[in-house]
């Protein structure tokens with residue numbers, strides 16, 4: 001695909017307002033802060049202009065305005081991603097782009113850039129279908145899928161990116177293009193997994209899967225059994241078939257009266273489980289882990305696929321958080337001990353969540369569509385999340401690094417979506433040859449670097 005550099009003369013703010021149907025805000029407008037607010041309130045993202053895009057045409061007009069005025073472009077849907085700070089930018093806010101079209105016969109959905117997984121669930125559940133959502137339905141479909149998209153159902157079906165049929169994107173020349181898996185587009189391949197610095201996606205079309213219900217949920221074990229439960233999980237999890245998914249988390253829960261009483265202010269170990277097959281089989285597969293320690297609470301049973309949030313029970317947000325993650329080639333007994341030394345019950349830690357997810361199954365199978373999803377040869381992924389507030393708030397970064405360093409001997413790459421601030425170091429995400437290829441694709445499609453703001457490595 002050849003790119004024509006837009007050489008249009010600079011345009012004024014009133015030109016931009018006339019060119020887009022959605023609102024345009026500057027820091028002087030009272031709506032400006034709310035437009036940029038999102039899930040993660042740890043950092044307030046900066047911008048000089050925010051365009052509340054309502055369509056691909058609005059996004060294209062915003063990109064052309066930014067190019068003409070030498071502004072770098074950022075994009076924001078829900079604010080679940082790592083927050084990038086930067087000035088002199090035009091941020092495209094996609095939260096108004098909420099169109100969803102479901103084709104139950106073809107088993108596909110086409111969604112706008114502002115759609116969240118909970119909106120997809122509401123539209124697909126009546127047809128007995130589901131998309132490959134992650135642990136929280138408040139996450140945006142586009143940002144999640146472009147980052148790979150690791151679902152609790154991923155071992156059975158692969159990454160969300162593996163199921164994308166087409167992408168509508170505004171490229172650096174301000175043109176709306178539709179890319180699909182069959183046309184051999186390197187932009188399609190790079191967007192799906194490498195996500196940033198390539199364009200603003202305005203819609204995606206993806207496969208829906210025939211999953212109406214699943215057996216699963218979570219079991220909260222007492223924190224003083226952390227060692228027993230983690231070691232038992234390490235041996236049990238890899239024995240599961242592909243239709244089962246599991247993860248485990250050390251949780252430091254706040255004394256929040258909205259939490260169930262047995263969990264308030266507790267350190268707990270949370271085993272999460274999903275199984276899309278026969279509930280009787282699913283229950284018997286889960287049995288060995290149930291006896292790993294004293295159970296505080298559980299919500300295991302048959303749930304609608306649309307109730308996938310019941311598995312991880314992620315915080316509803318907004319909340320301040322910082323995170324770091326890494327993938328592992330194996331989870332040995334020594335790796336579990338190292339993790340417990342860094343974040344177990346004997347450590348005074350500001351980390352709210354330290355989780356390990358089992359990969360494998362279709363997550364390591366060859367890609368169904370060409371894409372750049374990182375971490376495909378990993379067996380587990382580890383993510384640590386801290387809240388930079390409270391008495392230990394200033395130690396969060398040190399503890400996050402402590403977790404990642406502890407498991408470094410077993411590390412193998414990282415998943416873009418689950419690497420947090422470490423995603424800024426792309427060396428860990430892709431092998432060198434692939435990094436160079438991705439950089440070449442970025443240079444070719446965005447020679448002026450207007451999207452460099454969305455590519456953390458290019459932040460200058």
Ligand SMILES: Cc1cc2nc3c(=O)[nH]c(=O)nc-3n(C[C@H](O)[C@H](O)[C@H](O)COP(=O)(O)OP(=O)(O)OC[C@H]3O[C@@H](n4cnc5c(N)ncnc54)[C@H](O)[C@@H]3O)c2cc1C
Nearest residue numbers: 076077078079080081134135140143144149150200201417
């Ligand atoms: C509570 C929680 C649970 C999560 N669970 C999972 C999980 O189970 N599996 C998983 O894989 N990930 C998970 N994530 C990570 C999440 O998928 C990523 O942070 C994702 O980038 C969020 O996208 P967003 O649009 O919601 O957030 P935003 O912060 O709005 O966007 C994040 C980034 O996505 C990119 N982006 C967003 N929209 C566009 C667009 N239209 N065009 C181009 N780029 C765009 C940009 O780089 C942007 O900076 C979770 C995150 C949180 C906070």
